[in-house]
Every structure is written in structure tokens, then in C-alpha cells.
Amino acid sequence: MTTVPTVAAPAAPAPLVAGVEQRRHLRTAVPGPASLALGERRAAVVPTGVGMVLPAFVERAGGAVLVDVDGNRLVDLGAGIAVVNAGHAHPRVVEAVRRQAEAFLHTCFMVTPYEGYVTVAERLAGLAPVAGPAKTVLLNSGAEAVENAVKIARAATGRDAVVVFDHAYHGRTNLTMAMTAKAMPYKRGFGPFAGEVYRAPMSYPFRDPAGMTGEEAAARAIGSIRTQVGADQVACLVIEPVQGEGGFVDPAPGFLPALAAWCRENGVLLVADEIQTGFGRTGDVFALDHEGVQADLVTVAKGLADGMPLAGVVGRADVMDAVHAGGLGGTYGGNPVACAAALAAMDVLVDEDLSARARGIESLVRTALEAARADAPAIGDVRGRGAMLAVELVRPGTTEPDPAEAARVARTCHQAGVVVLTCGTYGNVIRLLPPLVIDDDLLRDGLGVLVEALTGRPA
Numbered sequence: 001m002t003t004v005p006t007v008a009a010p011a012a013p014a015p016l017v018a019g020v021e022q023r024r025h026l027r028t029a030v031p032g033p034a035s036l037a038l039g040e041r042r043a044a045v046v047p048t049g050v051g052m053v054l055p056a057f058v059e060r061a062g063g064a065v066l067v068d069v070d071g072n073r074l075v076d077l078g079a080g081i082a083v084v085n086a087g088h089a090h091p092r093v094v095e096a097v098r099r100q101a102e103a104f105l106h107t108c109f110m111v112t113p114y115e116g117y118v119t120v121a122e123r124l125a126g127l128a129p130v131a132g133p134a135k136t137v138l139l140n141s142g143a144e145a146v147e148n149a150v151k152i153a154r155a156a157t158g159r160d161a162v163v164v165f166d167h168a169y170h171g172r173t174n175l176t177m178a179m180t181a182k183a184m185p186y187k188r189g190f191g192p193f194a195g196e197v198y199r200a201p202m203s204y205p206f207r208d209p210a211g212m213t214g215e216e217a218a219a220r221a222i223g224s225i226r227t228q229v230g231a232d233q234v235a236c237l238v239i240e241p242v243q244g245e246g247g248f249v250d251p252a253p254g255f256l257p258a259l260a261a262w263c264r265e266n267g268v269l270l271v272a273d274e275i276q277t278g279f280g281r282t283g284d285v286f287a288l289d290h291e292g293v294q295a296d297l298v299t300v301a302k303g304l305a306d307g308m309p310l311a312g313v314v315g316r317a318d319v320m321d322a323v324h325a326g327g328l329g330g331t332y333g334g335n336p337v338a339c340a341a342a343l344a345a346m347d348v349l350v351d352e353d354l355s356a357r358a359r360g361i362e363s364l365v366r367t368a369l370e371a372a373r374a375d376a377p378a379i380g381d382v383r384g385r386g387a388m389l390a391v392e393l394v395r396p397g398t399t400e401p402d403p404a405e406a407a408r409v410a411r412t413c414h415q416a417g418v419v420v421l422t423c424g425t426y427g428n429v430i431r432l433l434p435p436l437v438i439d440d441d442l443l444r445d446g447l448g449v450l451v452e453a454l455t456g457r458p459a
């Protein structure tokens with residue numbers, strides 16, 4: 001037998017983003033000693049109510065890599081919960097922030113306005129899936145955007161009722177807690193909650209009767225709204241086109257168009273909560289674009305400003321203008337630095353075609369996860385769209401949720417330096433939300449770790 005001498009191919013140098021090598025590298029256990037020391041300080045002064053997915057303290061970040069205080073480079077498959085779609089520290093975003101910070105930090109747009117806010121509203125009017133001319137109010141957080149969408153819908157319709165869906169997540173303020181479905185950890189002990197919020201069944205193909213179409217699931221939801229509320233009482237129907245925290249539930253095709261048609265016929269405003277799904281994440285600029293659905297109001301946040309806190313409600317001009325002068329706003333809403341970041345992030349979204357990158361991520365991730373199914377009987381479902389993908393874990397051969405297995409898989413990834421998040425009403429879903437700029441080698445590396453954690457053998 002002859003042995004073929006192997007010559008190692010020269011490794012291509014890893015790309016650098018903001019000075020951070022786009023490769024995973026562990027120098028210590030994760031978390032390392034410096035993170036553990038900071039964790040002790042954290043525990044003394046930060047309440048336990050503030051959660052923590054991976055207790056490695058970050059020192060810098062670029063692209064899809066986090067560098068922790070122990071010098072470990074972690075692969076970020078969470079993007080700060082779908083926020084840094086253009087990657088950490090995208091040079092165009094950083095430069096826009098720096099320039100605006102040098103000019104001025106704040107005036108309050110309601111006191112003395114500035115151009116950046118107007119330009120963001122112009123850009124959103126061109127991008128958002130809203131019919132006709134659109135107007136935008138800018139705010140600070142996703143929950144605040146959802147609250148304002150409800151205010152606007154009530155003012156525009158003169159009706160009170162708000163319809164939301166099973167597994168929905170809309171935030172942690174009082175009204176949005178009422179709209180969010182899951183009690184633990186979001187609601188328990190925090191009531192009483194706001195009234196006039198009603199819940200309808202979602203289209204959840206993995207758990208619905210086999211073969212149920214989107215149209216049938218919509219008829220089921222509409223039937224429940226009719227009997228529980230009455231169409232003429234409903235101000236708005238608020239829905240995530242692909243659900244986020246609730247488990248990346250991707251409704252059957254036809255579900256959203258049927259709901260949109262029913263809303264139109266009944267004078268109900270359709271509010272698309274695109275806070276997690278927006279800005280290229282699902283492989284189109286907005287998730288509603290996949291089926292050509294248009295909403296009356298769209299809430300945006302997370303991916304809007306690539307890491308700066310900024311949120312908004314984009315809506316039909318006539319609906320937005322139903323609110324009396326002075327009825328909308330807030331001290332910091334549309335902060336000029338956040339607006340500068342958003343403009344740069346929207347430029348990157350278009351110029352680097354991040355939606356196409358999300359579709360590329362989808363084909364790579366889907367292939368890997370589908371292949372893993374043979375060796376990982378706990379995988380009940382692989383689903384999602386674009387770079388918003390998930391595996392739902394169950395007891396093999398059933399649909400019974402297995403949250404312990406999801407926790408084990410996530411922990412194994414974290415210890416190997418790969419940031420993944422869990423989600424789902426039953427806590428049994430591993431979700432992937434990588435920055436859309438992640439390069440294929442880094443994505444393959446992170447996926448390899450996940451697949452090994454799922455199957456128990458090297459990918």
C-alpha cells in the first residue's frame with residue numbers, strides 16, 4: 001500500500017471586519033476567567049430578572065464574530081436577536097454614527113427637527129409593504145412601536161379591540177405583555193394586563209391537522225374572531241408574518257393573504273409586526289413581500305439601525321394622519337445618531353443585497369439541518385425563511401416538545417464558542433439569526449458545531 005503524501009493547502013487568510021478575524025478561536029473555556037469575574041460583579045448589581053443567554057462578556061465585535069474579554073472569538077448566530085443584519089460594526093454604519101455624533105447628539109425632533117428623521121421616513125416609505133403614500137413615526141423600541149400602532153389603529157377606526165395570535169411576541173410593556181402569548185417569563189406576576197386584547201389561532205403547519213391549508217387556518221382564525229369579538233369591534237389585527245420568540249412559526253402559504261382580504265372587507269387595519277422579520281432577514285426586504293401582501297401599518301425596529309436603538313411605525317398616510325396633532329412622539333424617538341445608523345444600514349441592505357445573502361444562508365443551513373435529521377431523531381421540524389431558520393426538538397417519533405434537549409444543544413454550542421438562541425412557546429426551538437454578511441466558511445463552522453451538538457457526532 002502506498003501512502004500519498006499530503007501537502008496542506010495554504011489556508012486562505014480569514015477576512016477581517018472592523019479588525020476582527022472572521023474565524024472562531026477559543027483561548028479559554030467559555031465563559032473564561034475574566035468573564036466569570038465580571039459575572040460576579042454583574043450578579044451583585046443587576047437583577048436576576050434580566051436574562052443572560054451566554055455569560056461571556058464582549059469586548060469588541062465585527063461582522064459575525066464577537067471577541068470576549070478572555071480573547072475568545074465566538075461565532076455569532078444570533079445577531080443580537082436579529083439586530084445587526086449588516087453585521088457588527090459595519091464600516092459604513094460606524095462612519096455615519098461617528099459623523100453624526102460629531103455634529104449633534106440630540107435636539108428632540110418634536111422641539112427642533114433635523115433632516116435625518118425625514119430621510120429615514122422617506123426611505124421607509126419606499127421600502128415598507130404599505131399601499132400608497134406612507135408616513136412614519138420613529139420611536140425607541142419595538143414594544144413602543146407596537147403600542148403606537150395600536151394607538152393609531154384605534155384613533156383611525158374608532159374601535160377598541162386588538163386581535164393577536166397564539167405564540168405571538170410583541171414586547172414587555174403593559175399593553176404588549178397583554179398581546180404577547182407566553183406567560184413564563186414574559187407575563188407571570190406582572191398583571192393586571194390591558195383589556196380589549198383577543199387571541200386567535202395561528203397557522204402552525206407542524207402542529208396543525210395534517211394538510212391544513214393557509215386559507216383553512218385563516219378561516220379558523222376568522223371564525224374565532226367573529227364569535228369572540230365581532231368584526232365591527234376590531235380596530236386591528238396584529239401579526240408577525242413569521243413569528244419570532246414564539247418559535248419561528250412560519251404560517252402556511254395563503255394564510256396572510258386571506259387575513260389581509262378579511263381585514264379589508266371588514267374595515268379592520270392589518271398591522272404587520274416586522275420587528276424581527278424586517279430588513280432582509282427572511283430573504284426579502286420584508287416578510288410580507290414573499291406573498292405580495294400589503295399592511296395598513298408596519299412596525300419596525302431590530303434590523304432597522306444595525307445596533308442603534310431605533311423603531312418606527314410605517315403606515316398608510318391617511319391612517320397615520322388620523323391621530324390629532326401632538327398625539328404621537330417621545331423625547332428620544334428618532335434620535336439623530338440612530339437615524340444616521342439606519343440610513344447607512346438601509347444603504348448596505350440595498351447595495352450589498354442582504355436579502356439575497358439571506359437566501360444563500362437559507363440554502364446552506366437548510367441542507368445541513370435536513371441532512372442532520374437522519375442522525376438526530378429529536379429534530380421534529382426544520383423551518384423558517386431566509387436567515388431566520390429554526391429546528392423544533394421533540395421526543396423522537398412524537399410532536400411532544402423537548403425543551404431539555406434544546407437547552408442541552410444550545411449549551412453545547414455555547415461552550416464551543418457558537419452563539420445560538422432558543423425560543424418557542426414550549427422552549428424547544430433552536431433558532432438561527434446570523435448577521436446576513438456572515439461568510440460561508442464561518443457559517444459552515446458554526447453549523448458544524450450545531451450539527452455535532454444535535455447528532456452527537458462530528459459533522
Ligand SMILES: *Cc1c(COP(=O)(O)O)cnc(C)c1O
Nearest residue numbers: 141142143169170171244275276
Ligand atoms: C423583539 C420584538 C418586539 C419587541 O421589541 P423591543 O425592542 O424588544 O421592545 C416586538 N415584536 C417582535 C416581533 C419582536 O421580535
